[in-house]
Amino acid sequence: MDHLKTNIMKKALLLLFLIFITGCINQTNTKKENDSSIQLEKDLEMYQNVWNSFLAGDTSVVNDKNFTEDIVIVTSEGDLVGIEACKDYYTNYLTGFTEIEWNIVDAFGQGNKLIKHWNFKGKHTGDFFGIPATGNSLNLSGTTIVTMRDGRIAKEHDFFDMKSMLDQLLNSEGDLTVDEYQPIN
Numbered sequence: 001m002d003h004l005k006t007n008i009m010k011k012a013l014l015l016l017f018l019i020f021i022t023g024c025i026n027q028t029n030t031k032k033e034n035d036s037s038i039q040l041e042k043d044l045e046m047y048q049n050v051w052n053s054f055l056a057g058d059t060s061v062v063n064d065k066n067f068t069e070d071i072v073i074v075t076s077e078g079d080l081v082g083i084e085a086c087k088d089y090y091t092n093y094l095t096g097f098t099e100i101e102w103n104i105v106d107a108f109g110q111g112n113k114l115i116k117h118w119n120f121k122g123k124h125t126g127d128f129f130g131i132p133a134t135g136n137s138l139n140l141s142g143t144t145i146v147t148m149r150d151g152r153i154a155k156e157h158d159f160f161d162m163k164s165m166l167d168q169l170l171n172s173e174g175d176l177t178v179d180e181y182q183p184i185n
Contacts, residue, residue: 040109043148047114048104050153055102057094062087067153074157086156093120096128097138105141112154114146124169131169138168 046066053061062083073080073089080089093100101121108115119141124134142160146153 036111039151040114043114043151044107044109046151047116047146047148047153048107051102051104054090055093055100059087059091059094062090065152068149071153072155074155076162092127092129093122095126096124096131096133097122098125099123109146109148112148114148116144116146118142118144128169134169136169136171138165140165140168 050061050066064083067083067086069083070081071083071086073086075089080086099122101119103119105117105119107117119139121137121139124131124136124138126133140160142158144159145155145157147155
């Protein structure tokens with residue numbers, strides 16, 4: 001009988017131990033999920049603030065506080081690497097356009113990836129990637145996949161309709177199709 005009680009006690013202790021360990025693991029997983037969610041929110045906020053400031057004319061935000069030193073901008077002509085290359089690339093939007101309106105239509109993320117759906121509007125009044133000023137208006141929407149590292153932007157890959165952009169810049173006649181996506185709340 002003592003052997004049976006001892007066996008029951010061992011099983012009960014084992015069960016309590018397993019419940020305790022499971023609870024600790026769940027708390028750890030919940031804490032990691034909460035930490036990831038908090039980091040994601042910080043990344044989204046920082047990202048939006050950086051690009052709002054930049055497109056308002058403050059190019060100083062393209063720095064090693066907001067971007068990794070080896071930031072990669074993926075382009076159809078090859079990857080651009082480094083903070084200065086990033087700044088030079090995006091400065092084309094500031095030198096090429098006035099009356100800039102830019103907003104993030106929708107943004108979300110998971111892990112170290114952010115996805116943003118954006119809209120850029122402006123009047124083409126200066127050189128833009130070698131295209132001389134036309135005076136035409138641009139209304140362009142696209143999506144960017146962003147990789148974050150240590151709270152900084154490490155990689156950007158833009159996707160947009162190049163034909164629509166060129167049609168808007170180079171043709172001043174006829175109707176143009178513009179992405180009118182609105183997020184569902």
